[in-house]
Amino acid sequence: MSSKAQKAMAHMDRRDLSWYVDRAVQILMFVGGISAIVFIIGIFVFISKEGFSFTFGRFDIVEFFTSMNWRPTSESRETYGAFALIVGTASITGMAMLIAIPFSLGAAIYIGEFATGKTRESLKVLVELLAAIPSVVWGFIGLTIMNGLIIQLFNVPIGLNVLNAGVILGLMAAPIMTTIAEDALKAVPDRYREAAEAMGATKWQVIVKVVIPASKNGLVSAVLLGIGRAFGETMAVLMASGHSINIPGSVFDSVRALTATIAAELGETAVGSDHYGALFTLGIFLFLITFIINLTADVMVRGIRNK
């Protein structure tokens, strides 16, 4: 063993092709490793640079957070109230989680604890396949199939609403949540289960009293990642939510999301205008919110772990 190691060391010292390849790959890996940080900082600097002219100029914080008048191209007076957009995003995300949490945790528990053999493998593949459907396809399903279905089922005038977008987003977020939650359940050592079963616990008791509490960290991060996914999703929301500036009174009201507003309006906005800056300010706001969600997840998971 030691002679082998020595040989390897000697090999490292000789500057032949393998040595250079080794170094090159090392550098490549380092670049790959820090690239995430570089990109994040780069993106933040870019968004801030574009948005700050508005954020520190025309921006009116009271209007932004309390007014629902988003009229950036008005001929009489431009107003930039994002309240309805924030409520829209929050309501869709909430609806999506109502759908996704029971579905994904149920699926994870079934796949992880009950299913065996072929059933288990094919279910895992199918769940991952669900995650591979592009968001524009989901949006199209929302726009065409779900729209008509909701009108028929609930007898409402329009099917592009919080419910539609929430169901679509819930289904989109569920696969990733299922995969992470299942990994979390798998990470619970089998001896926990065996010990509980030896004490006479039923399968259900084992899951509820032992496995779920032991995998709480992972389950929480699964849910938070799902929220992040729902929060940042654009295309499907744009198509399924109705894209209407509105404070929803029920799940059958159309709303408009922050992300969808940026997507719909940025393309035709003159670079450097107030409207352009306002859209980037929405971007800064979205960035901060996702940052806070991720930070909370991190702190929570760490807190639980340290206990």
Place this chain on the structure above:
Amino acid sequence: MKTHTKSYLLLLPIVALLISACGRPEEGSGRSVIQNKGSDTLVNVAQAWAEAYQTVNPNVAVAVTGGGSGTGIAALMNGTVDIANASREMKESEMKELTAAGHAPKEHVVGYDALAIFLHKDNPIQEISLQQLKAIYGDGGTIEKWSQLGVKVPGCKSDEIIRVSRQNNSGTYAYFREAVLDESDFKLGSRDMHGSKDVVDLVMNTACAIGYSGLAYATDEVHMPCVISTPDSACVAPTIDSALDGTYPIARPLFMYTAGEPTGATKDYLDWILSNDGQCIILGKGYAPATPPTCSTTAM
């Protein structure tokens, strides 16, 4: 692992080459390139023109990009395009800026687009006035229910008017605001679609809906009421003819702008667009031509 890295690295220069090839149309090879950018309403027609012009004059390539009327005009100011397409008239501030730079903009009307009002095919309304449209769409307008217009729409039990509109920086939105709302604001809560076709699709599937879009996007699944401009005027149906003779109250001209009087290849191209052949192409795309052409059916 190693082979994977290698093959990716090999891809890099190829991708770089492709990108640079796209960005730089060949220059100095005797071909001239006309850069054409702007309105999304016009982009389909502009592309059809550019394609057809290849056979007319193979030495001139026309590069067409969309992005919106404002984007095209901004590019004209920066001098990055030769022709800017616009579905709205140039603003005074934009005119001033271009004139100050020494290029008084030249406006060319290349066609007309009738803004049709779209209703679900079961909707019994046959005529609608601009006043009614303003009360439906405008901020402070009082019409919220179909019964206020004196109709009962089959399949629309809630009686609520579902307003379908466009995103707030589209030329169509701006024109509707100018022509119907007298530049006042839209009522909040309309469903703002991202494209003319989406408006028609949504109206098609929603009994309670009303929407507006270019006539070119009409389908058999929706119905278009005729429009009354003033209380004592006749109701005019949106057609290419009524847009052309000016009787349809909400038809807008479609523009191409050049910085200063066009010269050389750009002038030839614009002349060709306004010629019989060019006008047949815009007619074939469902817009009204600037001058009525005589077209063979194959050209359409």
